[in-house]
Amino acid sequence: MSRALSAPEKVSGDTRAKVSEAVEATGYTINQAARSLRMREARTILVAIPNMGNPFYSTIMDAVVGEAAERGYGVLVANRLGNDPTQWLRDYFSSNRADGLLLFDASLELGHLPEPPRQRGALPLVLSCDEIIDGGFNLVTTDNRAAAERATRHLIELGHTRIGQIGGRQVHQFPNERTLGFQDAMRKAGLTTRPDWYFPGDHTMACGIRAADSYLALEDRPTALFCANDESMIGFLSRSRAHGIECPRDISLIGFDDISIAENYWPPLTTMRQPRHELGRVATATLLDILDGTTRPNQGLHVILPSQLIIRGSTAACSSHRKAVGQ
Amino acid sequence: MSRALSAPEKVSGDTRAKVSEAVEATGYTINQAARSLRMREARTILVAIPNMGNPFYSTIMDAVVGEAAERGYGVLVANRLGNDPTQWLRDYFSSNRADGLLLFDASLELGHLPEPPRQRGALPLVLSCDEIIDGGFNLVTTDNRAAAERATRHLIELGHTRIGQIGGRQVHQFPNERTLGFQDAMRKAGLTTRPDWYFPGDHTMACGIRAADSYLALEDRPTALFCANDESMIGFLSRSRAHGIECPRDISLIGFDDISIAENYWPPLTTMRQPRHELGRVATATLLDILDGTTRPNQGLHVILPSQLIIRGSTAACSSHRKAVGQ
Numbered sequence: 001m002s003r004a005l006s007a008p009e010k011v012s013g014d015t016r017a018k019v020s021e022a023v024e025a026t027g028y029t030i031n032q033a034a035r036s037l038r039m040r041e042a043r044t045i046l047v048a049i050p051n052m053g054n055p056f057y058s059t060i061m062d063a064v065v066g067e068a069a070e071r072g073y074g075v076l077v078a079n080r081l082g083n084d085p086t087q088w089l090r091d092y093f094s095s096n097r098a099d100g101l102l103l104f105d106a107s108l109e110l111g112h113l114p115e116p117p118r119q120r121g122a123l124p125l126v127l128s129c130d131e132i133i134d135g136g137f138n139l140v141t142t143d144n145r146a147a148a149e150r151a152t153r154h155l156i157e158l159g160h161t162r163i164g165q166i167g168g169r170q171v172h173q174f175p176n177e178r179t180l181g182f183q184d185a186m187r188k189a190g191l192t193t194r195p196d197w198y199f200p201g202d203h204t205m206a207c208g209i210r211a212a213d214s215y216l217a218l219e220d221r222p223t224a225l226f227c228a229n230d231e232s233m234i235g236f237l238s239r240s241r242a243h244g245i246e247c248p249r250d251i252s253l254i255g256f257d258d259i260s261i262a263e264n265y266w267p268p269l270t271t272m273r274q275p276r277h278e279l280g281r282v283a284t285a286t287l288l289d290i291l292d293g294t295t296r297p298n299q300g301l302h303v304i305l306p307s308q309l310i311i312r313g314s315t316a317a318c319s320s321h322r323k324a325v326g327q
Numbered sequence: 328m329s330r331a332l333s334a335p336e337k338v339s340g341d342t343r344a345k346v347s348e349a350v351e352a353t354g355y356t357i358n359q360a361a362r363s364l365r366m367r368e369a370r371t372i373l374v375a376i377p378n379m380g381n382p383f384y385s386t387i388m389d390a391v392v393g394e395a396a397e398r399g400y401g402v403l404v405a406n407r408l409g410n411d412p413t414q415w416l417r418d419y420f421s422s423n424r425a426d427g428l429l430l431f432d433a434s435l436e437l438g439h440l441p442e443p444p445r446q447r448g449a450l451p452l453v454l455s456c457d458e459i460i461d462g463g464f465n466l467v468t469t470d471n472r473a474a475a476e477r478a479t480r481h482l483i484e485l486g487h488t489r490i491g492q493i494g495g496r497q498v499h500q501f502p503n504e505r506t507l508g509f510q511d512a513m514r515k516a517g518l519t520t521r522p523d524w525y526f527p528g529d530h531t532m533a534c535g536i537r538a539a540d541s542y543l544a545l546e547d548r549p550t551a552l553f554c555a556n557d558e559s560m561i562g563f564l565s566r567s568r569a570h571g572i573e574c575p576r577d578i579s580l581i582g583f584d585d586i587s588i589a590e591n592y593w594p595p596l597t598t599m600r601q602p603r604h605e606l607g608r609v610a611t612a613t614l615l616d617i618l619d620g621t622t623r624p625n626q627g628l629h630v631i632l633p634s635q636l637i638i639r640g641s642t643a644a645c646s647s648h649r650k651a652v653g654q
Contacts, residue, residue, distance in 0.1 A: 042424075044403070044424065051389065052379075052385050052386075052388045052389040052392065053382075053385050053386040053388075053389040053587075054385070055380070055382045055385060055587075057385075058379050058380050058381070058382065058384075058385030058388070059379075059380040061379045061380075061385075061388075061404070062378065062379040062380040065379065065404050065405070069405075074403050074404075074405075074424060075403065075404045076371070076401050076402065076403055076404075077388070077392050077401075077402045077403075077404055078392070078396075078401075097369075097371065097401060205587065205588075205590075205591050209591075234588065234591050235591055237591075237593075238590075238591035238592075238593065238595075241593060260380075260382075260532070261532075261561065261588050263532075263565075264532050264536075264561050264562055264564075264565035265565075265592070265593075266564075266565065266568060266592075266593050268565075
């Protein structure tokens with residue numbers, strides 16, 4: 001595990017303000033050092049996760065619950081961020097049902113913030129996977145930008161020059177980091193990033209199916225795609241195969257996450273493995289360190305866990321490249 | 328949704344005693360009707376789930392959290408049943424952190440029950456997916472036995488007569504129900520269930536890989552398999568394909584669950600779809616009805632939700648049958 005401390009990166013002040021307001025709106029103004037024993041008695045953390053049904057997050061949750069249990073904490077689940085997040089934040093913390101918040105989704109929809117922000121609170125909060133950006137919160141993520149650059153370089157090293165992308169939900173920061181990493185690798189290799197080879201997505205199999213339909217409609221097609229995650233890649237594979245496209249003969253694909261199915265899909269997925277269990281474990285430990293008083297909240301600590309390139313059957317040397325070098 | 332009331336089915340008295348003891352050991356003796364407002368203020372349910380990282384359970388959890396949130400309840404997660412379940416049950420309920428228990432795993436490992444059972448408690452408890460059997464608890468399950476019979480009949484209707492099985496963990500009741508359904512269909516069709524075509528399993532992809540190795544080593548192979556779940560089927564498909572076995576040309580496979588990947592696997596999985604979201608929602612509603620006083624606990628209510636046969640690409644007419652009828 002690599003630990004890196006870094007200053008929080010800059011992002012839109014709008015996002016920052018919204019998140020700060022959400023936290024402030026809870027009225028959670030109790031100083032950490034002065035937290036009473038009565039407060040600590042909840043010994044429960046609240047976990048907010050975008051979609052528990054997604055296998056990426058469910059493995060993380062498993063690690064969160066395990067780490068919390070080892071340190072004597074219970075885990076409350078909140079995964080309906082859309083329903084007025086300030087309300088549930090206020091409910092949980094004003095009733096002392098939870099001592100701290102582990103947040104896996106920075107895309108809070110705060111359009112109907114019910115009242116103006118009050119005094120800046122010291123809600124013990126750790127953000128993981130996603131990033132809120134310049135919020136000063138303690139952060140545990142994978143190395144999204146560097147990992148995306150590595151993934152794209154793998155395609156380039158196989159001789160691909162015509163490389164497209166299935167994107168992620170831009171309301172999150174992590175797909176944007178990955179797009180930056182993709183662009184880094186393309187620029188360093190002197191390759192052109194073509195807008196008509198960017199297929200928008202939202203991390204679902206359905207978006208991969210839509211991307212395949214768009215790809216199939218192209219006259220001039222890329223030979224490789226960097227996919228926002230494994231599920232969108234699987235959707236693409238499923239739909240394109242039904243139309244006679246064979247991977248990796250006709251197109252190389254690399255994903256992100258290494259979900260449990262990846263090794264047993266056909267072809268087995270080449271992907272960037274996120275340390276999912278470790279993400280859940282370290283994020284939980286970071287929050288519990290705050291609750292136990294050994295770390296201070298909101299210090300802008302950023303723990304970055306490295307992803308790993310897993311090469312399997314969905315990437316191969318570019319066939320035009322093979323021809324060019326006489327293989 | 329079909330609701331059936333049925334008397335709890337008989338099973339080993341040993342299992343029943345263990346579970347009753349676990350519940351009794353919590354010392355949870357407060358009468359439901361007399362529950363104080365103070366008790367109700369937790370407005371939290373405890374959910375015990377075997378493995379949150381498994382996509383089958385994670386979808387259920389998503390439904391549990393959604394239903395609970397709609398009725399103003401929080402959800403505490405406990406998924407480490409192995410670590411002395413009586414201890415965590417006692418901790419949660421003695422500290423009034425949870426009002427009721429939603430249990431998705433009847434395979435409690437109660438070997439180290441720390442003290443003899445006390446007075447029979449009236450812990451509000453709903454059991455789902457798995458069954459505890461003659462325990463008198465309210466139960467929400469799918470129609471495991473009938474669904475397994477339907478799945479097997481699908482293979483028989485395709486002309487298969489040489490049908491094997493990938494089994495599930497026998498510490499649970501639901502795989503045993505499915506084996507009974509498999510045997511029902513075989514017996515009604517006058518077919519022989521061969522012990523060497525039963526591949527033991529535990530619902531993982533790894534067990535499907537082991538089953539494929541056993542299958543490949545056979546001289547006399549079945550032409551179809553009824554698999555305990557989709558993940559074991561995927562493991563089998565992955566390994567057997569690597570050894571030149573094509574599905575459905577060489578073998579037909581039917582699974583159970585219809586996990587999200589099933590439609591986008593290759594071949595797309597024929598499977599019995601469990602109403603996972605509905606299982607989570609109804610189990611939660613049943614528990615909250617107890618907490619709200621509209622249903623009494625431990626009345627032996629059994630809600631059975633029907634599974635659905637989803638025919639996709641992994642099953643086909645038996646090739647020897649095709650030859651016999653001249654296709």
